[in-house]
Amino acid sequence: MIKYALACEQAHEFESWFPSSDAFETQRKRGFVTCPFCNSAKVEKQIMAPSVARTDKAPDAPAPEPQAMAVLSDRERELRAALRALREHVMKNSENVGKDFVEEARKMHFGEAEERSIYGEADLAEARALLEEGIDVLPLPIVPDDRN
Numbered sequence: 001m002i003k004y005a006l007a008c009e010q011a012h013e014f015e016s017w018f019p020s021s022d023a024f025e026t027q028r029k030r031g032f033v034t035c036p037f038c039n040s041a042k043v044e045k046q047i048m049a050p051s052v053a054r055t056d057k058a059p060d061a062p063a064p065e066p067q068a069m070a071v072l073s074d075r076e077r078e079l080r081a082a083l084r085a086l087r088e089h090v091m092k093n094s095e096n097v098g099k100d101f102v103e104e105a106r107k108m109h110f111g112e113a114e115e116r117s118i119y120g121e122a123d124l125a126e127a128r129a130l131l132e133e134g135i136d137v138l139p140l141p142i143v144p145d146d147r148n
Contacts, residue, residue: 005046008035013046014076034144036076083141090140094119102126109135 004024007013012035018024024045027033031041072080094117097104101120107113119140122130130137 005048006033006035006043007046008038008040008044009042010035010038010040012037012040014072032144034142036072036080036144039139039141080143083143087140087142090117090119093117096120102130105130105135105137106133109133 001017001019002021002024003015003017005013005015014036016033018027024033028041028043033043034041035043097118097120099121101118101122104113104118104120108115108118122137127137127139
């Protein structure tokens with residue numbers, strides 16, 4: 001396993017583990033590596049100082065026992081929990097209109113349907129079009145752990 005220091009386009013820094021360098025690249029290209037703070041898929045590796053053992057000298061003392069290490073900081077875990085709670089609240093208190101989301105949002109905006117809280121599916125182009133028409137929409141946050 002390889003631990004990478006990562007940062008998104010918004011300069012949020014975080015760490016993640018991957019089985020190999022190729023696995024990181026494959027997952028990143030497929031959009032599976034996302035920032036836990038803003039959910040951006042534009043993530044790059046950061047410069048890291050490797051820990052390399054010297055072979056030219058005998059160790060003076062036995063190596064310390066490995067210690068358990070949290071992959072996520074307390075702040076990152078709290079943020080992920082808050083994002084999950086927000087998503088669950090929206091899903092519990094809104095109507096899932098599925099693939100009809102764009103059409104239903106437009107109907108509500110133009111007074112052709114009753115206004116209510118809805119959620120559903122829209123691709124990036126559809127969401128941009130709704131915003132350009134003055135229809136407020138927001139993506140539901142997806143915590144990277146929830147995709148696994």
